[in-house]
Amino acid sequence: MEKELKILKYSDLPKLIERFRSQGFPVLAPVRKGKVVEIEQVQTIDEIALDVLLSTQSAKKAAFPKVEKVLDYTLAKSGVTQQPVDLDSFQETILFGVRPCDASGFKSLDAIFGEEPKDQFYLQKKAKSTIISFSCPVADEYCFCTSVGGGPGNTTGSDLQFTGISKDEILVEILTEKGTKLSALFADLLSVAGSGIDKSKFLADVKVVFDVDGVVKKTTASFNNAALWLDQSLRCIGCGACAFVCPTCACFDFQDEQNTKKGVRLRLWDSCGFSLFTLHTSGHNPREVQSQRWRQRILHKFAYMPEQLHVVGCEGCGRCSRACPVDMNIKEHLTSIGAIV
Amino acid sequence: MSELIKKVKALLNDKTINVFVGYEKGSADRIRACFARNEAQANKVFFDASCTQNLAGYLLKHEVKHFGKLGILANVAALRSIMQLASEFQIKDGEVYVLFANPDGTFVEFNDFHSIEAYLQTTDTGIKAEEQERIASLEAMSNNERWLFWNKEFEKCIKCYACRAACPMCYCHRCTTDVNQPQWIPVASHERGNLDYHLMRAMHLAGRCVNCGECATACPMDIPLNLLTYQLISPIKETFGATAGMKADATYALSTYKPDDKENFII
Numbered sequence: 001m002e003k004e005l006k007i008l009k010y011s012d013l014p015k016l017i018e019r020f021r022s023q024g025f026p027v028l029a030p031v032r033k034g035k036v037v038e039i040e041q042v043q044t045i046d047e048i049a050l051d052v053l054l055s056t057q058s059a060k061k062a063a064f065p066k067v068e069k070v071l072d073y074t075l076a077k078s079g080v081t082q083q084p085v086d087l088d089s090f091q092e093t094i095l096f097g098v099r100p101c102d103a104s105g106f107k108s109l110d111a112i113f114g115e116e117p118k119d120q121f122y123l124q125k126k127a128k129s130t131i132i133s134f135s136c137p138v139a140d141e142y143c144f145c146t147s148v149g150g151g152p153g154n155t156t157g158s159d160l161q162f163t164g165i166s167k168d169e170i171l172v173e174i175l176t177e178k179g180t181k182l183s184a185l186f187a188d189l190l191s192v193a194g195s196g197i198d199k200s201k202f203l204a205d206v207k208v209v210f211d212v213d214g215v216v217k218k219t220t221a222s223f224n225n226a227a228l229w230l231d232q233s234l235r236c237i238g239c240g241a242c243a244f245v246c247p248t249c250a251c252f253d254f255q256d257e258q259n260t261k262k263g264v265r266l267r268l269w270d271s272c273g274f275s276l277f278t279l280h281t282s283g284h285n286p287r288e289v290q291s292q293r294w295r296q297r298i299l300h301k302f303a304y305m306p307e308q309l310h311v312v313g314c315e316g317c318g319r320c321s322r323a324c325p326v327d328m329n330i331k332e333h334l335t336s337i338g339a340i341v
Numbered sequence: 342m343s344e345l346i347k348k349v350k351a352l353l354n355d356k357t358i359n360v361f362v363g364y365e366k367g368s369a370d371r372i373r374a375c376f377a378r379n380e381a382q383a384n385k386v387f388f389d390a391s392c393t394q395n396l397a398g399y400l401l402k403h404e405v406k407h408f409g410k411l412g413i414l415a416n417v418a419a420l421r422s423i424m425q426l427a428s429e430f431q432i433k434d435g436e437v438y439v440l441f442a443n444p445d446g447t448f449v450e451f452n453d454f455h456s457i458e459a460y461l462q463t464t465d466t467g468i469k470a471e472e473q474e475r476i477a478s479l480e481a482m483s484n485n486e487r488w489l490f491w492n493k494e495f496e497k498c499i500k501c502y503a504c505r506a507a508c509p510m511c512y513c514h515r516c517t518t519d520v521n522q523p524q525w526i527p528v529a530s531h532e533r534g535n536l537d538y539h540l541m542r543a544m545h546l547a548g549r550c551v552n553c554g555e556c557a558t559a560c561p562m563d564i565p566l567n568l569l570t571y572q573l574i575s576p577i578k579e580t581f582g583a584t585a586g587m588k589a590d591a592t593y594a595l596s597t598y599k600p601d602d603k604e605n606f607i608i
Contacts (some may be wrong), residue, residue, distance in 0.1 A: 003536070035563040036497065056561060057499070066499055067529045141369055230404060235374040237398065239506035241561045244499045253529045255521060266529050276519050291403050324560030325503050326394075327373035 003155070004174040005193035011168070012189045014045040019185050020094050028062055029096040030055040039098065041315060050097050053140055058247030058319060059102035060109060062095050063125040064269075066244070070121060071161065071265035075258070094182070095131045101145050101317035103133040103157035111309040112250045121267065130178045133158040139204035142318030144331045147210050150315055152203040163202050167318045169199055210338035212312060218340050219302040224293065228340075232333050233294035234244025235326045240271030242320035248301070248313045251277075272296045298333070345448060348440065349383040352412055358438050359409030362399050364392040374399060378408060388414065388442050395553040397422030398509035402439055406439060412438035418553030420457050421586030422509040425551055426452055428591040431512060454589035461587050468552050468571055475568055491569075492532070495539060497562040500530035504566050505542065506527075510549045517541060518582035539569060547573040548594045551586035 008016070020027050021043060029048040031040045036056040042048055044190040072083040104128060113119035113126075136143075136152035145151055154162050163171040169306075171193060174183050183190065190214035222228055253270040256263050270277060273294070278287045287293050301313035314330070321329040349361045351352050356538040365385040367373035372392050376399075377383040399405050399421040413419065420441060424433045439451040441460070451457045468476070479487055502518075518526045518538050526541055527534035550570035557567040578584055581594035581605055 033497065033563075036561075038497070065532045067534075091390075191384075192508040219366050234376045235399075237402075237503075237559075239503035239559070240501040241503045241559075244501045245561060253528070255524070257524070257527060257529070266531075270481060271501070274502070290402070291404060319370065323559070323561035325507050325555075327367040327371045329368040334367060 001175075001177060002257075003179070003245065004180070005184070005197070005268075006172040006174065006190035007137040007193045008162070008170045008172050008190055009168055010164075010170060010337070012186075013151075013170075015189060016186050017042070017045045017096070020096075023185060025092055025094050027094045027096050028059070030098070035124050039327040042096075048314050050134065050225075053136075053138060054099055054101075054319060054322075056319070056323065057245050058105055058317065059098040060105060060247050060250075061093055062129050063106070063122050064095060064250065064252075066107060066269045068121060068267045069264055070254070070267050072262070072267070073089060073155070073258075074262045075260065076224075085121070087120050090125050090128050092128045092130070093125075095129055097134050098131065099136055099317070100152065100154040100156070100158065100161070101132050101150055101315040102247055102316075103131045103161075104154055105315045105317070106131070106157045106308075108248035108313050108315075109250055110303065111311050112248075115309070120251050130159045130182050131157060132160045132162060132182075134161040135161055135199070135202070136204045137164060137202060141205045142207050142321045142329070142331065143204075143316065144209055144318060144334075145316035146206045146208045146211050147334075148312050148314050153199055153207055163199050165197060165199075165202050171199060171202075172322075173199075210335050215334050215338045216302050216306050216312065217219070218337050219298055220307070222337065222340065223299065223303075228337070229291040229298075232293045232336075233328070236273070236290050236294055236328055237326055238273050238290050238293065239274060240269070240273050241323040242297070242327060242330075243271035243273060244269055245319040245323045247315050247317060247319070272300065294328075298337070302334070302337075343386075343449070345388055346383055348448065349386050349408075349412070350380055352438065353379065353383060355379065357410070358412035360405065361386065361412040361414070362396050363414040364388055364394070364396075364407065376405060376408075386414075389446070390444060392416070394558075395419050395422060395509060395555050397426065398507065398512075398555070400511050401431060401509075410438065411436070412440065415439050415441050415451075417461075417464060418551055418555075419509075420451075420461060421466060421551035422553065423586075424454065424457060424461065424589050424591075425510060425549060426512075426594070426600050427584035427589035429445055429549075431447060434589065458588055466552075466584075466587070468574070472552075472554070472567065472571060475565065476572055479568060479572065491539075492536070494564045495535040496532070497564055498530060498535040498539070500535065500538065501561060503559040503561060504556035504564075507555040508544055508546070509553070509555070510551070511542070517545075539566065543573060546570045547585040548577040548581070548583060549585050550574060595606070 026041050028039050028040045031047055032049040036048055037052045039059050074081045088293050109113050113122035159176045160336050161173040165171045174180055192197045251270045253268045256265050305311055305313035352358045360376050363375055364372050365375035365387050374396055377386055395418040434454045441449045452524040506581045526537045540567055552571055557565050577594055583594040
């Protein structure tokens with residue numbers, strides 16, 4: 001659909017949240033918790049940290065949470081009885097105040113979980129999420145969205161996008177059918193946007209630091225360049241912080257928790273950075289050392305996903321670098337891959 | 342060229358070491374570990390008061406050990422980690438070249454574990470004042486308040502295991518939490534899974550934690566995990582007279598029996 005432009009007053013934001021809440025929609029938004037910013041359910045505008053650069057974790061948990069029940073089962077002499085999760089029980093949810101890189105991160109997740117066999121747990125939750133992103137007025141040195149095809153005002157994946165254009169006014173872009181439907185709830189708060197608003201004037205300046213096509217080609221060609229991966233990852237300690245804050249990392253594990261009578265099957269986040277990730281029952285591990293796991297992380301995003309799913313598995317949000325306890329900086333690593341001659 | 346860089350180059354040139362684990366400037370205003378194997382890499386080695394990461398954990402990393410003889414730029418926490426690792430038979434005397442960075446910017450070579458032990462006797466190895474205050478405030482809480490405090494903190498946990506990966510004492514090849522048949526610790530990052538994991542980890546570090554604080558620094562969710570293990574330091578000292586990371590041949594308080602051990606915890 002062709003996008004529609006409207007104006008909303010900042011002073012009407014409390015009403016907006018009230019309206020969503022009164023309609024029974026859970027609203028997930030960034031909330032400050034000490035030094036971290038979580039994306040959590042909120043009741044009022046006051047809880048929302050709209051001035052933060054980025055939440056610590058991405059918004060993916062709205063459709064792909066860290067722990068998710070996929071099955072209940074009971075055990076009896078007669079056999080196992082399964083009670084699948086009711087997929088219709090997921091609630092219509094509003095993601096509010098997330099960044100464009102969060103919204104566009106769902107594009108990668110849609111591609112991954114949308115492959116056959118389709119992942120209904122993710123897809124149903126995603127279908128019931130409406131995303132209101134806020135464009136970025138500021139960026140920091142870890143941001144590189146423009147190098148991977150995004151940008152501080154990128155609308156991919158957003159149903160509505162808000163951009164502050166003055167102290168009092170927000171430019172509202174209505175981008176999808178879902179966005180139109182939701183905006184009908186607050187149509188009375190919207191006024192017509194004058195023509196000639198230059199949104200780009202209100203966006204952060206994020207410099208392009210590498211050519212993504214070049215990086216994809218060179219990453220693909222570097223599989224056997226063991227020295228490259230070793231040099232980059234010597235300081236990597238093999239935790240999962242990068243993967244768990246990433247808006248596009250989608251690997252998971254299943255674990256059953258049960259007693260003698262019943263159990264529950266859970267889907268949990270997993271990470272290729274863990275040595276356990278590829279450990280075989282035999283004791284053999286095809287990715288024996290951390291440099292091979294680091295290579296997998298980069299190749300998955302910049303070689304396998306472009307090849308198989310036609311998307312780059314990175315939004316340039318830089319969360320992995322900010323969260324990394326040992327300062328693995330993905331922007332720097334990709335730039336150096338791009339510079340390989 | 343700094344004295345430190347000269348020293349590292351000399352060590353590499355005369356083959357005293359094959360790799361020097363030190364610090365370099367990282368992204369933004371961060372400091373990161375570096376692994377100098379040649380002159381160009383040695384030129385990046387850097388040290389000032391902001392270099393606080395405990396690098397000792399890297400001494401056990403397979404790919405770092407693979408280079409051959411290791412050298413390390415150690416702070417007090419790293420020295421203590423080396424002592425503790427030695428007492429747990431993870432590092433042998435003479436295996437690692439240790440250059441100690443004094444907070445005043447001077448460097449001391451330690452040629453053997455004995456000289457590290459002697460130095461540690463003369464220096465402040467205690468918990469920082471602000472952390473002591475936090476521990477005191479935790480201890481002043483009622484059991485219920487403390488329970489609520491930790492549950493609130495653990496709510497944030499995403500089980501990325503950065504705390505475990507950053508801890509120089511968490512070197513098990515197969516951590517209890519990774520064993521899932523049977524699941525000793527629930528694998529999931531739900532309420533019980535988080536609680537069980539952190540309590541299990543704290544228990545495994547009782548009498549072994551060298552109060553470097555890497556677990557808390559590493560946590561992307563800003564959970565003050567160091568307070569958990571720090572709280573176990575004084576009970577172990579009071580009960581068994583033992584402090585971790587002070588001697589290379591220390592026996593581990595919780596796995597050693599002495600006839601005169603206190604038995605007042607037996608109900």
